[in-house]
Amino acid sequence: MENVPGKRRLSEYRIFKYLWPHKWLVVSLLLVDAILQLSEARITFQVKPIYMALEQARAAEEEDEKAEEEGSVLDQAKAGQTATPAVGSFGEDKWPMLRECFYVLAVLAAVVAITEFGRIYLSRYVAYKLDYDLRNDLCQHMLGLSMSFFNDKQNGVLLSGMTNDIATANQAILLVFDVVSSCIALIALLAMTYLLKPILALALIVIIPIIWFPSLKYRGKIRKASADRLAKLADLTQDMTQLLTGIRTVKAFRMEQQEVDEFRVIGAGVLRKSMKATRAKAMSTAWTSFLSRFGTALIILGAGWVIMFGEYGLDLGDMLTFLGFVGVTYGKVKSLAKDYTSLQEYLPGSERVFAVFDVTADIVDHPQAKPLKEIRQGIAFRDVDFGYNGVPVLHGISFDVKAGSIIAIVGHSGAGKSTMLDLIPRFYDPQKGTVEIDGIDIRRYSRDSLLAHIAIVGQQPFLFNTTITENIRYGRRNASMNDVVAAAKAANIHDFIAAQPDGYDTITGEQGVRLSGGQRQRITIARAILKNAPILLLDEATSSLDNESEKLVQAGLANLMKDRTTFVIAHRLTTVQHADRIIVLKEGRIVEEGTHDQLLAAGGEYARLYQSEIQSDEN
Ligand SMILES: Nc1ncnc2c1ncn2[C@@H]1O[C@H](COP(=O)(O)OP(=O)(O)O)[C@@H](O)[C@H]1O
Ligand SMILES: [Mg+2]
Numbered sequence: 057m058e059n060v061p062g063k064r065r066l067s068e069y070r071i072f073k074y075l076w077p078h079k080w081l082v083v084s085l086l087l088v089d090a091i092l093q094l095s096e097a098r099i100t101f102q103v104k105p106i107y108m109a110l111e112q113a114r115a116a117e118e119e120d121e122k123a124e125e126e127g128s129v130l131d132q133a134k135a136g137q138t139a140t141p142a143v144g145s146f147g148e149d150k151w152p153m154l155r156e157c158f159y160v161l162a163v164l165a166a167v168v169a170i171t172e173f174g175r176i177y178l179s180r181y182v183a184y185k186l187d188y189d190l191r192n193d194l195c196q197h198m199l200g201l202s203m204s205f206f207n208d209k210q211n212g213v214l215l216s217g218m219t220n221d222i223a224t225a226n227q228a229i230l231l232v233f234d235v236v237s238s239c240i241a242l243i244a245l246l247a248m249t250y251l252l253k254p255i256l257a258l259a260l261i262v263i264i265p266i267i268w269f270p271s272l273k274y275r276g277k278i279r280k281a282s283a284d285r286l287a288k289l290a291d292l293t294q295d296m297t298q299l300l301t302g303i304r305t306v307k308a309f310r311m312e313q314q315e316v317d318e319f320r321v322i323g324a325g326v327l328r329k330s331m332k333a334t335r336a337k338a339m340s341t342a343w344t345s346f347l348s349r350f351g352t353a354l355i356i357l358g359a360g361w362v363i364m365f366g367e368y369g370l371d372l373g374d375m376l377t378f379l380g381f382v383g384v385t386y387g388k389v390k391s392l393a394k395d396y397t398s399l400q401e402y403l404p405g406s407e408r409v410f411a412v413f414d415v416t417a418d419i420v421d422h423p424q425a426k427p428l429k430e431i432r433q434g435i436a437f438r439d440v441d442f443g444y445n446g447v448p449v450l451h452g453i454s455f456d457v458k459a460g461s462i463i464a465i466v467g468h469s470g471a472g473k474s475t476m477l478d479l480i481p482r483f484y485d486p487q488k489g490t491v492e493i494d495g496i497d498i499r500r501y502s503r504d505s506l507l508a509h510i511a512i513v514g515q516q517p518f519l520f521n522t523t524i525t526e527n528i529r530y531g532r533r534n535a536s537m538n539d540v541v542a543a544a545k546a547a548n549i550h551d552f553i554a555a556q557p558d559g560y561d562t563i564t565g566e567q568g569v570r571l572s573g574g575q576r577q578r579i580t581i582a583r584a585i586l587k588n589a590p591i592l593l594l595d596e597a598t599s600s601l602d603n604e605s606e607k608l609v610q611a612g613l614a615n616l617m618k619d620r621t622t623f624v625i626a627h628r629l630t631t632v633q634h635a636d637r638i639i640v641l642k643e644g645r646i647v648e649e650g651t652h653d654q655l656l657a658a659g660g661e662y663a664r665l666y667q668s669e670i671q672s673d674e675n
């Protein structure tokens with residue numbers, strides 16, 4: 057019936073674990089709740105005294121009337137006097153009692169109101185605080201995960217986790233409260249019934265499991281459907297994200313209607329799963345409702361029988377109080393069962409969130425990681441094998457780069473050039489072999505210090521939706537404005553920025569959409585220049601530039617490369633001629649190595665690549 061029973065229990069347990077830091081708040085909340093529940097139950101307890109008072113008053117009145125009839129033959133004046141004491145007898149011995157009842161009820165009304173406020177306020181506070189904590193933790197955890205996690209997951213699915221799953225998980229947390237508080241109330245009610253008459257408590261308890269049964273019966277179904285629903289919702293978010301990021305392509309190919317249709321299909325899946333969960337939930341609720349009412353009917357029948365035959369020494373007052381308890385108790389059992397059912401609907405959200413927490417970052421600091429201080433000798437790859445998800449990409453890569461030299465990596469697209477560079481900042485770790493700095497495996501350096509030594513200009517320039525200044529400063533957050541301008545000048549983008557109405561405060565738009573590809577790329581180059589790191593990774597850093605600005609940026613980059621260890625992947629071989637060494641990569645293997653002249657003379661792969669480029673330039 058359950059999809060994964062072991063996991064389910066785990067998730068409930070982990071929610072409680074998440075509540076632990078707020079334990080005092082939770083305890084006070086439960087205390088407030090206990091006061092509330094007890095007060096409400098105590099109100100029910102007032103039924104008997106009030107009934108008794110009224111009943112006695114009625115009996116006294118009847119007696120007075122009888123006395124009046126009998127005494128009618130007697131003195132009229134005396135009969136007139138007896139009428140007053142009849143009212144008076146009610147006033148004398150019953151009025152204080154009624155008044156007391158009123159006081160108790162009035163105080164209880166105030167207590168209930170205040171505790172009700174406290175309950176809502178505190179429970180919401182805990183829930184929203186957990187929501188906040190959970191989201192922050194998820195964000196922190198996710199950003200700490202390695203690149204392979206983000207390769208496997210789609211952005212939309214992760215986004216759905218941050219929004220839909222968290223919201224659902226939060227509902228579950230809120231409900232856990234309700235469930236606990238209902239349990240407390242139930243225990244209080246049973247205790248009070250027990251105080252009234254133990255036998256009645258027994259009568260109450262017998263029916264409870266029957267009322268509870270439907271929620272147990274349907275819980276697996278609800279959970280499964282609800283988990284499916286969240287998965288569909290993630291698909292929907294993913295589709296939406298993809299549509300928005302790919303809107304240009306959608307429009308260019310006139311795919312709007314097809315995309316809307318596809319969106320509708322995924323949406324229909326969400327609807328279907330929602331209704332499946334709803335059906336199971338409605339069935340469960342309906343059965344609970346029926347059984348609790350049926351149980352009450354049974355109890356009334358039994359109570360009537362007991363009173364009629366006067367067994368167990370129960371009077372009408374006891375019975376009325378008891379029936380009051382039955383109403384409240386079954387109300388509680390019913391809402392408890394309902395909450396429990398809803399919990400089944402919401403727990404899959406927390407399961408999905410916890411599943412992300414269960415992904416451990418595979419690229420973490422070694423326990424004895426040392427900080428990388430400077431690079432003296434250089435960087436080396438030692439027999440490195442690497443692949444994505446078991447698909448091998450790099451095979452037995454070995455080479456040495458002397459500190460301060462420039463190494464170029466060339467090869468057809470898909471040869472594994474970018475992948476090779478990704479191993480240096482440890483976006484991925486090799487599956488075999490090592491990447492070393494000064495003869496030490498880079499996994500032995502702390503990641504902070506390693507990355508502090510590396511500046512990267514990637515293939516796809518990425519800008520944040522903020523000012524140009526902030527985008528350049530991403531390289532060094534505390535850089536002065538002078539440094540920012542100097543970096544922009546070196547990247548040949550200063551003149552463009554200065555010509556903007558807002559200058560360096562120009563907002564670049566999401567992913568830099570308000571700028572051209574070349575402008576974006578030059579800003580990322582400025583960012584790397586500003587970082588001023590000893591290792592420079594340039595992955596087709598000038599691919600979006602036209603010849604003219606490429607020449608200008610090359611000048612800036614040449615300046616930058618001085619005294620740095622630089623890895624260059626270039627789309628144009630003419631730009632790597634001056635590299636100290638060129639590595640030719642083919643299908644993940646190094647096939648040639650040497651200077652430009654050596655490789656041309658050798659007449660191998662590099663010579664062929666070079667020839668074909670010259671030819672295409674001539675055409
Ligand atoms: N994130 C990834 N997940 C799975 N496969 C990838 C990923 N990135 C690249 N690849 C694959 O690895 C191979 C090398 O890619 P890449 O290093 O980007 O080549 P290059 O930069 O030389 O063009 C390609 O076959 C590509 O399909
Ligand atoms: Mg590449």
